[in-house]
Amino acid sequence: MTSDQTIPSAVSWFEMPADDLDRAAGFYRSVFGWRTPPMGADGAYALTVAADEHGNPTEVGGINGGLHRRTDPADAGPVVNIHVADVDAVLQQVVAAGGQVVRPRTEVPEFGLSMALFADTEGNVLGVYRSGGAED
Incomplete structure (x- = not known):
C-alpha cells in the first residue's frame, strides 16, 4: 500500500x-x-x-x-493519529461535535504532511493528518 x-x-x-x-x-x-x-x-x-x-x-x-x-x-502520553482527506474540515467537525482544537493545522514539509491535534468530548487528545503536503 x-x-x-x-x-x-x-x-x-x-x-x-x-x-x-x-x-x-x-x-x-x-x-x-x-x-x-x-x-x-x-x-x-x-x-x-x-x-x-x-x-x-x-x-x-x-x-x-x-x-x-x-x-x-x-x-504526557501517546497520541493516536488518524489519516484524513482534509484536516481543516475535520477540525470544524470536531468543534461542531463538542471537541476542541488543541493545535491548529501545521505544515510539516520535511515529511510532506499537514497535521493538527484535537481533544474529544472526554479530553482525549488525538491527531489528524493529511499526507501529500499543504492543503489549499
Missing part, C-alpha cells in the same frame, strides 16, 4: 514522547523487536513493523509510529 492508497479516517500512526530517546528506542527494540531508524533532524526515532519504502505497514494490522523528544510537561 503506497501513501496514495492510505484509507481516509484510518488510524495509521502513533507518537510517544520520551525523555531519553535512545533509552526508549532500545526498550521497544528489546521488548517487541521493532525497528527504530532515526527520523527527522531532531533525533527522533520511528517505531516500525515491516514497512515499504514509504514507511507504510506491509502486514495486516501493523501501525507504525514514532518517538519524539518530550519538550513540554503537557506532552
Whole structure:
C-alpha cells in the first residue's frame, strides 16, 4: 500500500514522547523487536513493523509510529493519529461535535504532511493528518 492508497479516517500512526530517546528506542527494540531508524533532524526515532519504502505497514494490522523528544510537561502520553482527506474540515467537525482544537493545522514539509491535534468530548487528545503536503 503506497501513501496514495492510505484509507481516509484510518488510524495509521502513533507518537510517544520520551525523555531519553535512545533509552526508549532500545526498550521497544528489546521488548517487541521493532525497528527504530532515526527520523527527522531532531533525533527522533520511528517505531516500525515491516514497512515499504514509504514507511507504510506491509502486514495486516501493523501501525507504525514514532518517538519524539518530550519538550513540554503537557506532552504526557501517546497520541493516536488518524489519516484524513482534509484536516481543516475535520477540525470544524470536531468543534461542531463538542471537541476542541488543541493545535491548529501545521505544515510539516520535511515529511510532506499537514497535521493538527484535537481533544474529544472526554479530553482525549488525538491527531489528524493529511499526507501529500499543504492543503489549499
